[in-house]
Amino acid sequence: MAQSQLTYDDAVRIRGDILALQAQLARIVREARATKSVAKIAAELQFTEGRIRQLLRTQPTDTDR
Incomplete structure (x- = not known):
């Protein structure tokens, strides 16, 4: 399947x-x-699974809620 060409x-x-x-x-x-x-x-x-685990270890911030 050909990808469409993106514009600016x-x-x-x-x-x-x-x-x-x-x-x-x-x-x-x-x-x-x-x-x-x-x-x-x-x-x-x-x-990677490592990146997902890293994200899971971060603490929620006010903007996450």
């Missing part, structure tokens, strides 16, 4: 989404851990 506007939008994801990733992973294994989360998000 697409890149700007995606970059904003990436920044939002980075800011919320620990919370997202903690919520997912209630129903999924570390291995499953890592596979689905394309991170």
